[in-house]
Amino acid sequence: MLAYLARRLAFAVFLVFAVSSASLVLAKLAPGDFAAESLGFGASPEANCAMKRSLEDGRAYTRYEGGPTLAEGLEGSVSERTYAMAKDYFPEIALVSEMSIRQAIVYAYRTLGIVCEPSAAVAIAALLDDASAIRGRRTVVLVSGGNIEPALLDQLLTGAAPVGV
Numbered sequence: 001m002l003a004y005l006a007r008r009l010a011f012a013v014f015l016v017f018a019v020s021s022a023s024l025v026l027a028k029l030a031p032g033d034f035a036a037e038s039l040g041f042g043a044s045p046e047a048n049c050a051m052k053r054s055l056e057d058g059r060a061y062t063r064y065e066g067g068p069t070l071a072e073g074l075e076g077s078v079s080e081r082t083y084a085m086a087k088d089y090f091p092e093i094a095l096v097s098e099m100s101i102r103q104a105i106v107y108a109y110r111t112l113g114i115v116c117e118p119s120a121a122v123a124i125a126a127l128l129d130d131a132s133a134i135r136g137r138r139t140v141v142l143v144s145g146g147n148i149e150p151a152l153l154d155q156l157l158t159g160a161a162p163v164g165v
Helices: 002-009 021-029 034-038 050-057 080-089 100-113 118-129 151-158
Strands: 014-018 039-045 094-095 139-141
Touching: 039 050, 039 118, 050 080, 050 094, 094 100, 094 118, 100 118, 100 151, 118 139
Parallel strands: 014 039, 014 139, 039 094
Antiparallel strands: none
């Protein structure tokens, strides 16, 4: 399945990922220099952005206390191994607000017909905030994970969700 996915992605020119171990593994499985040439940028919640800070400071934040975020799957520290891979594949990481993550979940549901969890919505949020990096390019956005509390999804869709995390 992963080989099939890598072949299908070979037709894409530019990829956008929520920065996670899974996206980095996919990059390592891609054929040849495809990943290094095609990965566009990563995305992370601004409230908890250990990877962006790690890349800016040139070291892995193996202990990191960021703020609370809906994108719980992207919270926390960065391992040395994941950091080493990210240095090669994610030269740029866009930060997105909690409001942007919420809007991306609603956009994914209403426009794309996808139920996605907040961690997966981070990549969509980055493009909704600023699509200039992909304008005129064939683009793939990896949206993986639909683990969202039904009550939260309902609140987001009706506009009744509290503004905080």
